[in-house]
Amino acid sequence: MVASSSPDSAGAPSQGAPARPPLPGGRFAANGSIVGQLVKIALLSLFTAFGVWAVLPLYVAGNWWGIGLVVAVVGLVYYVYLSKRTVPAKYLVPGVVFLLAFQIIPVLYTMSTSVTNLSDGHRGDKDRAIAAIEAFSVTRDPDSPEYVLTVATTGDPDTGELVFLLTDSEGNAYAGTDEGLSELGGADVDQAGKVTDAFGYTLLSPAEVNARSDELQEFAVPTRDGAGIRSSGLSSAFEGSAIRVYDEACDCVTDTETGEVYTADNDRGAFYNEDGQRLAQGWQVNVGLDNFARFLLNPTFASSFFGILLWNITFAVAVTGLVFVVGLAVAMTLHVPRMRGKTFYRILVILPYAMSSLAMYLLWRDMFNTDFGLFNRMLGLQVDWLGDVWTARAAVILTNVWLGYPYMFLVATGALQAIPRELGQAAQIDGAGPWQAFRHVTLPLLMVAMTPILIATFAFNFNNFNAVWLITRGGPFSPDNPTAGGTDLLITYTYRLAFSEATAQYGYAAALSVMIFLIVSVISIVSLSRSKALKEVDR
């Protein structure tokens, strides 16, 4: 310690900041230790390296907005960590960057998607839809150019986007995607014209091509206006002219074989003929609040939606209520001063909480199996537990009670220990029975601590995807409504809409997400305003 000139400074820390004595550590002291400085420099250089890594692909793709964004973020980070006035920001920036990029932007994106018709047949813009329609309708002419076809992908062999690697009769190689044809440089081509290796592409083996033959059927490479390349078999392709031709003058597509005219409906993003039939390839348009209106007003969808909502609330209330009752009952049972084997019981009773819930859901599902399940075999029954709506619902609730009550037990034990025993004894001296003492003395005190937990448990179970998906996948389904199952929660219903194999309806799914958000927010805001959580903000 550097000696201080004023004798009383050691014992009087109340002099305030200006009187701070000089600090040890020389000129580094003001900026922290040398180690701290080195760590800071290292982290900043690492971050700069990330920035450079992020900019390169953007530069190649010519995405100047993206580059601007990266530069801005890097600049902000430098400003925050080199300035001395942004101390709170130094602690907030790392988390906030992730929060913005992977939570807030997706939320905003969800909201903007919810007012579009984005779905499997409506992905790109109108030009892309027209190119796809024309390319898909090409037929072979007598003089059609032929290509040797090698099917490849830019991603995973099972799921990545298909790419046609084509070699013409002169041996030139091209790569064709659903956006068009481009020359392929530096590819190895064998004698037969098959591409054997191409940089940046994964070639599919015959078995892999076979597995995706359905997709292959629907794949076409648009070339010039009114022409496209389609496969004929697994190793050859032809360039033909389109039967369906777009005419800008009438904004319509004419089928030259049948003479049918499909007129563009720019509100719905697809071409429709006079009978109201549409071409499969459409484009993305803004549909306003139509997605929301469908769930609320269209009789079929509204009955699914409100039916699911009702069961969703019932499920969350039932699970929350039951885990609370069971957990509290177990905690009360063990809440006596002298009981043997307490620790032993405790360990057994919280065991479900320490098991992996994901695996346990699947285990319970298999215990309910009709043919092989433990329950039917032990009870000698042939009940299709998960095939009937009500037994399936009971099964889902039972499983969640099993997984959820240990948590309530732990919380209730903690809360019970905070309540002085004397209170209950005093009530008994005053003539109250055990039940009365519990009902009027213990329970109200307990609820002070338990209410926020109950709200959180309710909110958690309201969106408990695993709880339903892993046991029933939302089923059982009635034959007249194959999209909404008996145990579906809103979140599992959303997931099926978005990622089902038939059609991916992103717009509807996003609208549903926004509605779930609204429902949960209303419930949470009402309950939060009654709890004291918000008061802590001002502490």
Added chain:
Amino acid sequence: MTATVPDAVRTPYRRSGATRFALWAQRLGWRHVVMWVVAAFAVFPVLFVVSAALNPVGTLSSSQLWPTGASLANAQDLFQNTPFTTWYANSLFFALTNAVVTVLLSALAAYAFSRMRFKGRRVGLIGLLIIQMFPQFLAIVAIYLMFSNIGELYPAIGFDTRWGLLLVYLGGALSINTWLMKGFFDTVPKELDESAQIDGATHAQVFFRIMLPLVTPVLAIVALLVFISTINEFLMASVFLRDTDAKTLGLGLYQLVASQRNANFGMFAVGAIMLSLPTLTVFWFLQRYISDGLTAGAVKG
């Protein structure tokens, strides 16, 4: 307690023995009965999964509640016929990395919210609560569409990669965890860090050398909660990881019993136990913090 009953019966005065037993039954006996029933309910699925894992036949229909044999055939099957070790490594990678980084990020933010007064603090705290009501997985459609584009630009963080999914998970790092930690930070007396600052410590030194050691219990609890929820996360992972080799153990097990639920059940049971092991281990070490930590979280909202 089984020892107590014969004691009561052996007493010479039968009548008083019966009275004592009745008294005991009234005070403690029924509690033991209740606990045995609850414990049986809690344990039987666990017993079943252990017995299925040891079952030499390895099918669902041959698995009994009580082990009928002991063999490691299922474990051997699982290790040899599936990319089990890759799946397991993936699961542990996600759970551990997410837990560590989330704890760090939310502790940094909680320190700022607890100790500093700045413009936007109130908005930030309330904003965190509101964002929390739009759980990240509700935005799964948007995340899917976003990463379809990101994957084209940066294959290293696209679908089927560890880093991509980890980034998504970290988007939820600042959340209710921050609130939980802030509540705990608030209970550490301000005088401690103020005096350290007067002694010349920088804010970073105060944070790393004084605050963090004092709030270890809440760090442990948040780490545990994040670890458990990541290892059990299914929705995001199922959208993100489609490659067999990129899957987590949970996804792998799901796939294992999706098509052949009877035949593969023994392998599934081994996997289920393996998936629960890390949680059980962490649980065991953190036991003493758990009850307090959860209750603290409860009161802090």
